[in-house]
Amino acid sequence: MMAPRPDSATQKPTLTILLANPRGFCAGVDRAIKVVELAIEKYGAPVYVRHEIVHNRYVVESLEAKGAIFVDELDAVPDDVPVVFSAHGVPKSVPQEARRRSMIYVDATCPLVSKVHREVEYHFSAGRHILMIGHAGHPEVIGTMGQVEDGAMTLIETVEDAENLHPADPDNLAFATQTTLSVDDTADIVATLQRRFPNIAGPKKEDICYATTNRQDAVKAIAADADRVIVIGAPNSSNSRRLVEVSEKAGCRAILIQRAADLDWDWLSGARTIGITAGASAPEILVTELIDALKTRYDARVELRMTAEEDVIFKVPPILRDVA
Known part of the structure; x- marks a missing residue:
């Protein structure tokens, strides 16, 4: 009825x-929106934003009305205008390209995502292979896996992925997680990895924000x-x-x-x-x-x-x- x-x-x-x-x-979203608004105030419109600053059409359209232009990649951004990187984080290749082009860029990556990036860099420098628990194709996962060279990380999406993993050096692993995962589902994946690989290194404080x-x-x-x-x-x-x-x-x-x-x-x-x-x-x-x-x-x-x-x-x- x-x-x-x-x-x-x-x-x-x-x-x-x-x-x-x-x-x-959340605080990271609040900050990211403020970053775009302040960039428009400082530099004047338009300010370009690589990817949706956060995943919400109402927010994106509100910022567009103030002078933001959202694009998929840096090659759509003119050389003489500022660009903002989204709250989800970007691969290292993106700021490198921005610097090569002498662009003004503002990084709105959530500090809690940046924390995961630093963890990944630390494990990579320690010679560990890193397992990234997350969803394929999500911008945060792409950004985090892009902090290190290709092949240094393996994506784990499910408990089945964790069960079927056969790393070359099972005693030299670390894991990190996307910040927006299901707490319970992630706990199951982490428990599986820790059971199979007792020496696996993890974050000092969990990555889920x-x-x-x-x-x-x-x-x-x-x-x-x-x-x-x-x-x-x-x-x-x-x-x-x-x-x-x-x-x-x-x-x-x-x-x-x-x-x-x-x-x-x-x-x-x-x-x-x-x-x-x-x-x-x-x-x-x-x-x-x-x-x-x-x-x-x-x-x-x-x-x-x-x-x-x-x-x-x-x-x-x-x-x-x-x-x-």
Whole structure:
């Protein structure tokens, strides 16, 4: 049965909305967006950005309106304009090419991704072969694997990959992980690697970032009491897609949408309690938009569920601090 229209003669059904907290923007995303805005302020429009600064169309279109131009590679950037590298990080070849062309460039790589890059460089310098736990084709994985020479790293996507790996020197391995993975799935992969290769070196502090962990914990908390969970985020956002998976593994049906207009109202049929969260690159305005849309069809009550407090702030790169 479809949810009633706002002009329905019937009374609106009641709905409890469990609003996850933490949700939405993390410190790395906040910083990356600010980097683009400050670059436009300092250098004037246009400022080019290699790849989406973060995986969210609303954010990208908002920055385009301010004077940002998003491109896939540096060869699409003129020599005489500044370029920003996305929060996901880039292979070393990208800044090398920018320097060769004497370009002004600003690196918006999340500091927690940069931490992984340093770990990879350390293990490479120690002569270890590095296993990269992550998703093939994701810009963060491409950037991290691009910190060292080809062949120095092997991508591991699943427990099966970890079980079937046969390295040349099994006693001289290290692992690193993408920062936006499922905490539980990654733990299973790491456990498999540590069982098979007891001498494998890992990070001193886990690579999955605090924001990813917190948002997954928060969605577990609302999924336990909800009939459905709605995740606001982009389909190419790894951390947003993981929130859907975490909810479903917790036993609650979940859906990923970019905006309220994308919601299939029939999918909510029969639900009396729903959870709402947002990926780390989704702005709060999209959460508000969704709740407002729900209130046109339901007598909705919002209940905040807080599982952690976040107070992390990352400084902008030195090149922009004169306008920060």
